[in-house]
Amino acid sequence: MRVDPCFFCGRPSWPSKGITFMRNDGKSFRFCRSKCHKNFKMKRNPRKLKWTKAYRKNAGKEMVVDSTLQFAARRNVPVRYNRELVAKTLKAMERIGEIRSRRERVFYKKRIAGKRAREIIAARKLVADNEHLLPRLRGSEKRRLAELAAEEGLDAEELERQSLDAVRAAKQKTKAFGGEQRRLRVRVDGGVEEITESTGGGVHNEDDDNDDDGMDTD
Structure with a gap:
């Protein structure tokens, strides 16, 4: 089963899935989904879109130079079928996949090393620049x-x-709204209600808005 990468984003495009675009000169373009196909027709550069493999490679977020990546390169060389060769190849593919995943974990760990320290420095700088907004x-x-x-x-x-x-x-x-405060008031029947008192001395009872008769029972 041949799995071609998407021409735009680089994701695997599985057989019978995705879209294939044939140009007039005979060149074919394989896309994993309609999103990539539409961006290709709009002539957008995949190196400038953050969700593509090309952008991640240029930004240093993906492992580009490694010996395990050479095995994934396409080689259009016909080889005569050999059962032992196929068995060795499948076994080697599993081993190469393990090595690549381990190297990718090490690569990502080194790439994000020191991120926490940089975030702390940026947060301290933000606090120092806006210190006048903090309560004293x-x-x-x-x-x-x-x-x-x-x-x-x-x-x-x-x-x-x-x-x-x-x-x-x-x-x-x-604090409730602007110059208002929320307080609890005990009613005559023993219940508790929440009232909103403004700084000017006026009292607004939230239950009064819901009463049909508009009378206060206190």
Whole structure:
């Protein structure tokens, strides 16, 4: 069974699948799917599309130079059938596949080495450039945390970070819309309802919008 690679993206194009385009000069182009066929007719360059093998090879994301890749090259040399030769070839194909997969894992591991460190550096740079957007603690709160850390032998920076996280969580819980806050109010019958109170002193009951008679039972 002959499996040809897609002319555009490089994926395997299995027999009876995909599309074959015959040009007027007799050259045939094999495509694995209609997506590749349409991009080919639109005269797009596969080296500029990130989902193709050509782009990945040019960008250094694929293993290009390796001795195991030479076995996959097409050789149009007729060979007389030999049962022993076929058995040796199949056995060699399995061994070559194992070697190639192991080398590809090593190649990918080396390629992504240091990615975590680069992400941390980029995140720190982003925080340093937009430090004015982060919530800050008051001077008295910082002094209190520093004294507490000195007494208990803790890390002052870690305490400040925990305090900032608590402040952010409190703001997310209490803030509803603009200058409004959500609070819980106990009704006469013992139930609990959630109300939204604006900073101007007005109280908006969410249950009032759902009442048909528009009367407050408190």
